[in-house]
Amino acid sequence: MSEVTMPRLSDTMEEGTIARWLKHAGDEIKKGDILAEIETDKATMDLEAYEAGTLEQILVQEGETVPIGQAVAIIGSGTSGVGARFIAPATPASAPPAPTNGQQQGQPPSAPTVARTEVAPAVPAHAESAQPERVSTPAKSPETAESSDGRGVKASPLARRMAEEHSIDLRQLQGTGPGGRIVRDDIQDYLEQRTPTQVSAAPEPAAPPQEAPAPVAQVSAPTETEVSPLSRMQSIIARRLTESKQTIPHFYVSSEVDMTDLLAMRQTFNASAGDDGVKVTVNDLIIKASALALEKFPEVNSSFKDGQFVRYKHIHVGMAVDIPSGLVVPVIHDANIKGVRSIAHESKALIEKARNNKLTMADLEGGTFSLSNLGMMDVTEFIAVINPPQSAILAVSSTRKRFVPVDSQPVVRDLMSMTMSADHRILYGATVARFLQEVKRLLQNPYSLLG
Amino acid sequence: MAEITYRQALHDTLREELLRDENVFLLGEEIGIFEGSYKITAGLLKEFGPKRVVDTPICENSFVGMATGAAMLGLRPIVEIMTINFIVLAMDEIVNHAAKIYYMFGGQCPIPLVIRTPGGGGQQLAATHSQNLEVWFAHVPGLKVVAPSTPADAKGMLRTAVRDNNPVIFLENLALYNTKGEVPDGDYTVPFGQAKVAKEGADLTVISYSRMSTMALDVARRLEQANKLSIEVVDLRSLRPLDHETIINSVKKTNRAIVFEEDWRSFGVGAEIAATLQEEAFDFLDAPIKRVASVEVPLPYSKPLERAALTGAKQLMEAIDEIKPRRRR
Numbered sequence: 189m190s191e192v193t194m195p196r197l198s199d200t201m202e203e204g205t206i207a208r209w210l211k212h213a214g215d216e217i218k219k220g221d222i223l224a225e226i227e228t229d230k231a232t233m234d235l236e237a238y239e240a241g242t243l244e245q246i247l248v249q250e251g252e253t254v255p256i257g258q259a260v261a262i263i264g265s266g267t268s269g270v271g272a273r274f275i276a277p278a279t280p281a282s283a284p285p286a287p288t289n290g291q292q293q294g295q296p297p298s299a300p301t302v303a304r305t306e307v308a309p310a311v312p313a314h315a316e317s318a319q320p321e322r323v324s325t326p327a328k329s330p331e332t333a334e335s336s337d338g339r340g341v342k343a344s345p346l347a348r349r350m351a352e353e354h355s356i357d358l359r360q361l362q363g364t365g366p367g368g369r370i371v372r373d374d375i376q377d378y379l380e381q382r383t384p385t386q387v388s389a390a391p392e393p394a395a396p397p398q399e400a401p402a403p404v405a406q407v408s409a410p411t412e413t414e415v416s417p418l419s420r421m422q423s424i425i426a427r428r429l430t431e432s433k434q435t436i437p438h439f440y441v442s443s444e445v446d447m448t449d450l451l452a453m454r455q456t457f458n459a460s461a462g463d464d465g466v467k468v469t470v471n472d473l474i475i476k477a478s479a480l481a482l483e484k485f486p487e488v489n490s491s492f493k494d495g496q497f498v499r500y501k502h503i504h505v506g507m508a509v510d511i512p513s514g515l516v517v518p519v520i521h522d523a524n525i526k527g528v529r530s531i532a533h534e535s536k537a538l539i540e541k542a543r544n545n546k547l548t549m550a551d552l553e554g555g556t557f558s559l560s561n562l563g564m565m566d567v568t569e570f571i572a573v574i575n576p577p578q579s580a581i582l583a584v585s586s587t588r589k590r591f592v593p594v595d596s597q598p599v600v601r602d603l604m605s606m607t608m609s610a611d612h613r614i615l616y617g618a619t620v621a622r623f624l625q626e627v628k629r630l631l632q633n634p635y636s637l638l639g
Numbered sequence: 640m641a642e643i644t645y646r647q648a649l650h651d652t653l654r655e656e657l658l659r660d661e662n663v664f665l666l667g668e669e670i671g672i673f674e675g676s677y678k679i680t681a682g683l684l685k686e687f688g689p690k691r692v693v694d695t696p697i698c699e700n701s702f703v704g705m706a707t708g709a710a711m712l713g714l715r716p717i718v719e720i721m722t723i724n725f726i727v728l729a730m731d732e733i734v735n736h737a738a739k740i741y742y743m744f745g746g747q748c749p750i751p752l753v754i755r756t757p758g759g760g761g762q763q764l765a766a767t768h769s770q771n772l773e774v775w776f777a778h779v780p781g782l783k784v785v786a787p788s789t790p791a792d793a794k795g796m797l798r799t800a801v802r803d804n805n806p807v808i809f810l811e812n813l814a815l816y817n818t819k820g821e822v823p824d825g826d827y828t829v830p831f832g833q834a835k836v837a838k839e840g841a842d843l844t845v846i847s848y849s850r851m852s853t854m855a856l857d858v859a860r861r862l863e864q865a866n867k868l869s870i871e872v873v874d875l876r877s878l879r880p881l882d883h884e885t886i887i888n889s890v891k892k893t894n895r896a897i898v899f900e901e902d903w904r905s906f907g908v909g910a911e912i913a914a915t916l917q918e919e920a921f922d923f924l925d926a927p928i929k930r931v932a933s934v935e936v937p938l939p940y941s942k943p944l945e946r947a948a949l950t951g952a953k954q955l956m957e958a959i960d961e962i963k964p965r966r967r968r
Binding site for chain 1: 894922926
């Protein structure tokens with residue numbers, strides 16, 4: 189019998205949400221089977237079984253969020269004959285869940301406790317009938333409260349009180365006080381690591397308002413509103429963009445680009461791609477142009493971090509992709525050294541993956557600059573919010589036919605407006621203007637993008 | 640507002656009280672012709688005459704007893720004990736008489752007696768002349784014990800003491816007499832039983848009184864400039880009655896406390912405060928309450944040894960370093 193725990197799927201991951209269980213309690217599991225889909229702050233990923241057996245218990249329900257390392261399911265030999273009836277309730281209750289079967293009432297005196305973070309070794313079959321009353325009940329139940337109050341754990345009175353208020357199991361924490369004592373700082377670190385939407389580490393449904401008992405909060409007035417909790421992705425977007433706009437002093441520089449030649453070149457280019465070939469989009473060309481401009485102005489390819497100016501050696505351009513559940517920014521790595529066809533190929537694949545929620549950590553990590561293109565939506569002009577920790581984002585609007593004076597004569601040209609948002613802590617107007625001029629020069633001399 | 644010394648504040652207040660109320664008179668060794676060992680009573684004999692400023696023989700038990708009797712009969716004596724070390728001779732008069740008479744005799748006569756006396760070491764006056772014995776009195780119901788640290792508080796609290804109908808031990812400190820501070824104008828008083836947050840802070844609370852509280856304030860300001868540690872300094876000002884509310888609110892905010900006292904560590908003010916905090920703010924404590932006090936030896940005469948035995952800014956900084964939180968607030 190072994191625990192399946194919430195895996196660490198990326199360096200920044202602190203917790204994950206079970207998006208969907210693909211296996212159910214009682215199912216036979218082969219090594220390598222996909223048990224569930226896990227939503228992290230960046231992507232949805234598969235949870236694989238590392239050993240064979242029977243999926244005896246599901247400890248964390250769909251939609252619930254738990255920290256990495258916490259048990260989400262138990263795979264056993266299947267001899268205990270437990271099945272779907274051991275699925276823990278999705279909603280927390282202050283009392284242990286009502287047994288679905290009379291036989292579970294009897295509790296042998298020596299029954300080992302299986303708490304959320306504690307698995308009894310080799311539970312004898314006869315004892316397992318006692319487990320459902322304990323497994324996965326939230327910390328409020330008397331049994332688990334007793335085992336999770338951190339008795340035996342060294343913690344200050346304040347830390348203990350805070351842990352109780354926030355339903356934190358003190359045993360999950362490493363104390364940094366004298367002699368390993370858990371102190372207020374440790375609790376605060378822990379609380380900050382949890383996302384704002386998550387109320388507690390106990391497997392409760394992620395209800396955004398602290399007091400709301402159900403995912404759909406009570407609404408006072410007016411009555412004609414519908415309130416739903418933010419998805420994990422939405423809450424991360426909300427948090428990170430708020431942080432960006434509140435902490436980064438944004439400033440904006442705009443320019444207009446004559447895209448006539450680029451559109452002509454693209455047409456020629458794609459005409460030769462054949463029916464099966466990948467068509468190069470305007471966006472791919474702008475990615476390439478941005479990457480080449482970043483090469484020339486490395487200060488734009490940077491971050492402001494802890495009072496320091498961090499310049500990145502590689503140029504990884506993220507592109508904002510609109511998906512039904514929110515917004516993702518997959519990354520074209522080393523875009524400056526990739527040909528436009530490779531970029532086209534990759535971006536098409538990434539968009540495809542994004543739409544199917546299949547982006548991996550590798551697809552999402554490492555961006556050093558971002559591009560947001562609303563050109564296909566008939567947008568005259570817009571301004572984007574910087575995607576931290578990057579220092580700049582380029583907002584690209586629609587290309588439209590306009591009269592332009594050429595030799596004092598009106599000529600119809602395809603004009604596109606673009607606006608760069610930049611972090612004024614490390615970037616200044618002239619730098620950004622020069623960068624933008626370079627992007628413009630490249631786009632207006634489109635063959636330079638093919639080099 | 641004028642900036643004056645602690646000494647001047649005491650002198651001015653005594654003079655003003657002598658002028659204000661003809662029942663007020665001063666009593667003590669060398670306070671008249673010699674104008675006081677620490678010159679607090681300078682010029683007062685000349686101004687008010689020998690009935691209001693009385694030089695006594697070297698006999699603390701006698702003149703504290705006399706003062707207690709005078710208070711019973713309606714006068715308002717202010718006794719100066721040259722240093723707190725000599726008060727030991729008058730313990731019976733203070734503890735068994737002054738503190739008890741109002742209670743034991745059916746409230747017939749209150750004892751409006753003030754005993755002013757400086758404590759503290761560091762002047763190379765050796766073991767019998769360098770003590771801090773205020774906790775002896777703070778232990779006794781029926782007495783009030785106050786220990787202001789600034790000229791402004793000295794003035795306001797001495798006024799309160801003279802006008803209080805109970806025996807008050809008014810603790811001064813040798814090292815405070817020359818310190819300066821702004822003093823408000825007018826006939827203001829500072830109530831007993833109200834500690835003062837001398838400096839607000841978020842990371843840690845240092846609770847202190849008398850000279851140590853000025854030292855704590857100094858350390859707190861320096862640390863705030865040097866490394867942004869935000870220390871709250873609470874000046875108790877009054878040991879009995881003791882202001883629980885202020886220290887508890889401070890620790891509820893900072894969650895960590897150090898009691899900084901010049902006295903020996905055992906059975907002292909630090910012990911009292913630590914016990915109070917754990918009784919009334921247990922769930923807010925994030926670290927053990929630390930006592931920073933002097934080494935428990937009779938204070939040596941030798942300067943290096945005296946310095947080694949007395950607590951000070953260095954010991955306080957070490958303690959702060961030991962219990963400060965990892966994260967700044």
